[in-house]
Amino acid sequence: xxxxxxxxxxxxxxxxxxxxxxxxxxxxxxxxxxxxxxxxxxxxxxxxxxxxxxxxxxxxxxxxxxxxxxxxxxxxxxxxxxxxxxxxxxxxxxxxxxxxxxxxxxxxxxxxxxxxxxxxxxxxxxxxxxxxxxxxxxxxxxxxxxxxxxxxxxxxxxxxxxxxxxxxxxxxxxxxxxxxxxxxxxxxxxxxxxxxxxxxxxxxxxxxxxxxxxxxxxxxxxxxxxxxxxxxxxxxxxxxxxxxxxxxxxxxxxxxxxxxxxx
Amino acid sequence: xxxxxxxxxxxxxxxxxxxxxxxxxxxxxxxxxxxxxxxxxxxxxxxxxxxxxxxxxxxxxxxxxxxxxxxxxxxxxxxxxxxxxxxxxxxxxxxxxxxxxxxxxxxxxxxxxxxxxxxxxxxxxxxxxxxxxxxxxxxxxxxxxxxxxxxxxxxxxxxxxxxxxxxxxxxxxxxxxxxxxxxxxxxxxxxxxxxxxxxxxxxxxxxxxxxxxxxxxxxxxxxxxxxxxxxxxxxxxxxxxxxxxxxxxxxxxxxxxxxxxxxxxxxxxxxxxxxxxxxxxxxxxxxxxxxxxxxxxxxxxxxxxxxxxxxxxxxxxxxxxxxxxxxxxxxxxxxxxxxxxxxxxxxxxxxxxxxxxxxxxxxxxxxxxxxxxxxxxxxxxxxxxxxxxxxxxxxxxxxxxxxxxxxx
Amino acid sequence: xxxxxxxxxxxxxxxxxxxxxxxxxxxxxxxxxxxxxxxxxxxxxxxxxxxxxxxxxxxxxxxxxxxxxxxxxxxxxxxxxxxxxxxxxxxxxxxxxxxxxxxxxxxxxxxxxxxxxxxxxxxxxxxxxxxxxxxxxxxxxxxxxxxxxxxxxxxxxxxxxxxxxxxxxxxxxxxxxxxxxxxxxxxxxxxxxxxxxxxxxxxxxxxxxxxxxxxxxxxxxxxxxxxxxxxxxxxxxxxxxxxxxxxxxxxxxxxxxxxxxxxxxxxxx
Numbered sequence: 010x011x012x013x014x015x016x017x018x019x020x021x022x023x024x025x026x027x028x029x030x031x032x033x034x035x036x037x038x039x040x041x042x043x044x045x046x047x048x049x050x051x052x053x054x055x056x057x058x059x060x061x062x063x064x065x066x067x068x069x070x071x072x073x074x075x076x077x078x079x080x081x082x083x084x085x086x087x088x089x090x091x092x093x094x095x096x097x098x099x100x101x102x103x104x105x106x107x108x109x110x111x112x113x114x115x116x117x118x119x120x121x122x123x124x125x126x127x128x129x130x131x132x133x134x135x136x137x138x139x140x141x142x143x144x145x146x147x148x149x150x151x152x153x154x155x156x157x158x159x160x161x162x163x164x165x166x167x168x169x170x171x172x173x174x175x176x177x178x179x180x181x182x183x184x185x186x187x188x189x190x191x192x193x194x195x196x197x198x199x200x201x202x203x204x205x206x207x208x209x210x211x212x213x214x215x216x217x218x219x220x221x222x223x224x225x226x227x228x229x230x231x232x233x234x235x236x237x238x239x240x241x242x243x244x245x246x247x248x249x250x251x252x253x254x255x256x257x258x259x260x261x262x263x264x265x266x267x268x269x270x271x272x
Numbered sequence: 273x274x275x276x277x278x279x280x281x282x283x284x285x286x287x288x289x290x291x292x293x294x295x296x297x298x299x300x301x302x303x304x305x306x307x308x309x310x311x312x313x314x315x316x317x318x319x320x321x322x323x324x325x326x327x328x329x330x331x332x333x334x335x336x337x338x339x340x341x342x343x344x345x346x347x348x349x350x351x352x353x354x355x356x357x358x359x360x361x362x363x364x365x366x367x368x369x370x371x372x373x374x375x376x377x378x379x380x381x382x383x384x385x386x387x388x389x390x391x392x393x394x395x396x397x398x399x400x401x402x403x404x405x406x407x408x409x410x411x412x413x414x415x416x417x418x419x420x421x422x423x424x425x426x427x428x429x430x431x432x433x434x435x436x437x438x439x440x441x442x443x444x445x446x447x448x449x450x451x452x453x454x455x456x457x458x459x460x461x462x463x464x465x466x467x468x469x470x471x472x473x474x475x476x477x478x479x480x481x482x483x484x485x486x487x488x489x490x491x492x493x494x495x496x497x498x499x500x501x502x503x504x505x506x507x508x509x510x511x512x513x514x515x516x517x518x519x520x521x522x523x524x525x526x527x528x529x530x531x532x533x534x535x536x537x538x539x540x541x542x543x544x545x546x547x548x549x550x551x552x553x554x555x556x557x558x559x560x561x562x563x564x565x566x567x568x569x570x571x572x573x574x575x576x577x578x579x580x581x582x583x584x585x586x587x588x589x590x591x592x593x594x595x596x597x598x599x600x601x602x603x604x605x606x607x608x609x610x611x612x613x614x615x616x617x618x619x620x621x622x623x624x625x626x627x628x629x630x631x632x633x634x635x636x637x638x639x640x641x642x643x644x645x646x647x648x649x650x651x652x653x654x655x656x657x658x659x660x661x662x663x664x665x666x667x668x669x670x671x672x673x674x675x676x677x678x679x680x
Numbered sequence: 681x682x683x684x685x686x687x688x689x690x691x692x693x694x695x696x697x698x699x700x701x702x703x704x705x706x707x708x709x710x711x712x713x714x715x716x717x718x719x720x721x722x723x724x725x726x727x728x729x730x731x732x733x734x735x736x737x738x739x740x741x742x743x744x745x746x747x748x749x750x751x752x753x754x755x756x757x758x759x760x761x762x763x764x765x766x767x768x769x770x771x772x773x774x775x776x777x778x779x780x781x782x783x784x785x786x787x788x789x790x791x792x793x794x795x796x797x798x799x800x801x802x803x804x805x806x807x808x809x810x811x812x813x814x815x816x817x818x819x820x821x822x823x824x825x826x827x828x829x830x831x832x833x834x835x836x837x838x839x840x841x842x843x844x845x846x847x848x849x850x851x852x853x854x855x856x857x858x859x860x861x862x863x864x865x866x867x868x869x870x871x872x873x874x875x876x877x878x879x880x881x882x883x884x885x886x887x888x889x890x891x892x893x894x895x896x897x898x899x900x901x902x903x904x905x906x907x908x909x910x911x912x913x914x915x916x917x918x919x920x921x922x923x924x925x926x927x928x929x930x931x932x933x934x935x936x937x938x939x940x941x942x943x944x945x946x947x948x949x
Contacts, residue, residue, distance in 0.1 A: 013762060013819070013822065013823065013826070014784065016800075016803065016819065017787070017788065017796075017799075017800070017823050018784065019803060019807070020799040020800045020802065020803035020807075021795075021799045023799065023802060023803055023806075023807055024795070024798060024799040024802055024803075027802065033405075034667055034668060034669030035319075035400075035401055035404055035405075035651070035653070035667075035668070035669075036401055036404045036405035036406075037381055037382065037385060037401065037405060038405055039806075050673070054673070054677065056676055056677045056680060057676075059680060060680075078698050078701070079698075081690070081691050081694035081695060081698070082694065082695045082698045084691055085691035085692060085694065085695040086695070089688050089691055089692065096936055098695070099936060100929065100932050100933055100936060101699060101702075102702070103932045104925060104928060104929055104932060105702055105703070105706060105925075106880060106884075107880055107883075107884070107924055107925060107927075107928030107932070108706055108709070108921055108924060108925045108928075109884055109900070109901060109904055109921055109924060110884055110886060110901070111886060111901055111904045111905055111908060112709055112904065112917065112918070112921035113705055113706070113709075115908055115917075116705035116706070116708050116709045117705055119708060119712065119720050119722075120704075120705060120708065122544040122545075122546055122722075123477075123544060123545045123546050124544050124545050124721065124722060125544070125720075125722050126708065126722050128722075129722055129723065140476060140529065140546065141529065141530060141546065152701070152702070152705065155698075155701075155702065205790055206789075209789070209790050209791060209792050210792070210793070212792045213791075213792020213793050213794040213795060213887070214792075214793075214794075214887070215794055215887070216886060216887065216905075220908075223528075223529055223530050224525065224528045224529065224530055224531055224679060225680075226676075226679050226680070229792065229794045231676065232794050232795070232798060233794060233890075234676075236382075236798050236801075236891070237379060237382055237890075237891075238376060238378040238379050238382060238483075238533075239378055239382075239672050240378065240381055240382050240385070241669075241672070242798075242802060245798060246798070249794070249795045249798060249799075252791070252792045252794075252795060253792075253795055256790055256791055256792070260783070260790055264783075338895060338896070350912075351910070351912070370895070370896050372895060386805065386812070386895070387811075388811065388812075388894065388895040389895065534909060536908075536909030536910055537909050539909070540719065540909050540914075543719040544719060563718070563719055
């Protein structure tokens with residue numbers, strides 16, 4: 010256990026130390042000369058800011074969309090469905106997790122293609138498929154992480170005893186107030202827990218973007234390209250600090266909400 | 273409060289432990305870290321390659337071989353049952369072949385660093401980098417009988433030899449073409465302008481090669497259309513010329529649907545109609561033709577291209593199988609088969625006896641004058657490749673940074 | 681509030697729409713596995729079972745599945761042992777840096793996969809100097825598999841409290857006996873559910889795997905990644921995916937039964 014922990018943390022530390030070195034532009038070999046050039050490059054070039062913002066906004070968008078879709082589903086599963094239906098629904102939500110991530114992304118590529126089903130559905134209305142791009146990326150990523158959002162919300166709502174809701178109604182609270190005062194406080198940690206997944210998975214994703222994102226690139230692509238194509242591990246490491254910092258900040262912020270218990 | 277302190281304490285301890293481990297551990301990845309003199313020499317382009325031993329005689333075949341190849345260079349029947357020159361090799365030499373494809377020269381250079389591949393088909397923009405990094409070994413051409421039959425103008429060239437020592441055997445050469453969907457694109461294009469100035473006509477459906485080396489294609493176009501920029505060699509760009517090329521590519525970016533490095537992805541995009549025009553290789557055209565009406569041309573401005581070399585890994589555990597492969601792939605039979613399948617000019621002069629009628633003529637095999645006109649992929653370096661000494665040219669690293677900027 | 685009939689209907693419809701959203705692409709995958717067009721032209725020009733036959737004979741697919749199963753099993757076992765130990769340690773004992781460790785344990789899942797992949801690949805190749813291969817792959821999978829087992833175990837341990845264990849100790853049973861006879865049976869179903877999820881995570885992992893798999897090893901996702909765009913193979917990929925979806929219903933249903941309805945969710949995650 011300790012060995013594994015050291016391996017993982019050591020690997021992370023090694024990576025971030027590498028960010029302070031450079032790679033020889035010609036041979037790609039790493040040179041251990043301490044320099045902040047990578048970070049300077051990262052902060053001075055506008056394109057990396059653009060990409061970071063694009064990635065962040067995508068992550069936020071995906072999280073919000075998932076939360077919006079997940080809420081009625083979770084509520085239905087927790088409060089309205091019969092126990093048997095609940096179990097079936099949980100199975101129904103979980104089954105897609107077993108379908109390969111790649112196949113699902115590829116299925117969306119097929120759907121968004123200019124000769125695919127979406128185009129076919131829209132053409133009677135004179136519209137055409139939005140094609141590959143950021144919109145397709147957001148939809149695909151929302152699709153992929155949806156179960157990770159539904160399940161914590163379902164768990165949270167399920168733990169809320171019906172008696173509490175009845176008591177709230179007995180005390181005269183309307184649906185809106187009950188929602189705000191009773192349900193949301195319980196739901197919030199669950200949403201945050203789900204959002205940790207959605208956020209971290211989107212921040213580092215490079216495959217879905219390659220498949221449906223058209224010519225766009227996100228942080229994950231920059232890291233991937235610099236490691237596997239650009240021979241510039243130090244720079245990739247520097248770029249990798251961005252999502253790590255974002256996630257650490259996010260995790261620290263949500264520790265207080267107790268969401269980590271819900272993971 | 274107490275929790276926070278213990279948290280901080282534990283974190284500090286853990287971090288210190290990890291950092292000391294890391295600082296001790298991380299290697300400079302493979303070769304001698306360049307000292308300043310060698311670095312300067314490298315940047316000049318006239319570098320001293322690391323001292324790697326060259327095989328002097330062959331022994332028994334080891335029974336295995338790991339090949340790193342451009343897609344289409346090492347076919348084993350899985351793409352098309354009738355296209356296979358790997359299985360005959362396996363049967364003849366007993367070396368079981370494992371092939372990995374890569375999409376760009378950058379990937380090839382990165383993958384060779386891992387030391388897991390025995391042979392690699394490297395284009396001119398990868399060869400010198402591999403040699404300088406010490407990832408490939410000098411090749412003893414006396415051990416390869418078929419080398420003698422290869423055309424002389426492909427031997428001892430700047431991209432495959434250093435100080436008179438060959439680092440591989442020539443494979444073949446070809447040009448990057450412009451492919452378009454004949455149903456959608458009209459009138460038929462004759463110039464690269466169709467994907468640059470005229471890209472707006474097919475906005476969202478233009479495709480380009482996803483590698484910084486593509487900047488040379490833009491430079492080539494500028495070379496012919498804006499001669500006052502003074503570009504002589506698309507790989508020798510000073511800062512202003514690079515900026516002009518980057519601007520052209522940024523303008524193109526508005527209309528690009530996808531960038532491709534996986535050739536299969538380009539085929540699929542053309543088949544679904546998500547791409548209708550863009551750069552390509554002949555092999556892609558051949559494969560796409562089966563399901564889509566496409567055509568490819570060599571535009572009037574000329575083209576960038578590649579002249580490939582098979583090289584042997586410096587750390588290979590299978591040197592004998594490696595030499596056997598180099599000999600096999602440059603044999604007239606295999607060389608002809610690859611050339612026909614991929615759509616390029618073969619390197620072995622005898623291969624033209626085995627290709628189909630008119631093939632070698634249409635690909636200008638053996639035509640030294642024509643071959644000189646293709647602007648082969650080369651790694652841009654500080655020392656201007658066109659001979660200018662009054663300016664410093666931009667390096668490939670700058671091109672790589674520019675490429676990220678172009679894609680946005 | 682009791683939910684009005686209108687609310688109930690709205691929720692039911694929303695859930696139905698969500699399920700439609702979830703299953704349409706999957707239905708497309710299954711449909712395309714019968715599509716005569718290799719490029720999945722839409723609407724399908726015809727239907728054929730040739731891809732299912734090709735998939736049945738595909739050695740590459742079968743080998744890839746087998747490799748994935750092996751990796752997943754080993755990674756899950758490692759995760760089981762280490763995750764349980766970690767859960768027990770964190771829940772039952774108070775020690776210096778406890779909060780940190782629990783935060784650090786979830787890092788592999790909280791940090792983006794690409795960072796984990798790059799860091800581990802660099803660690804293995806340059807720091808330790810071993811070739812990428814089965815070992816590195818299994819280790820990298822184990823890092824995030826541990827998290828799922830850990831989470832489930834911790835959730836169950838928290839619910840159960842330590843009374844029974846303390847009673848057992850009071851009655852004279854040693855640590856191991858207590859663990860074996862009391863703790864383990866209580867944990868069993870949550871551990872099993874955690875293992876099932878760890879297996880699923882490892883089986884479908886591609887993001888970290890791209891970096892830590894060696895040359896020549898093909899897990900199923902790697903095989904799919906390489907064959908996604910190949911004209912002759914893409915339909916076979918669809919068939920494999922369809923089979924996976926159908927085949928996965930059994931373990932999921934099993935996980936449900938084991939975990940019990942009220943813990944179904946914690947277990948499933």
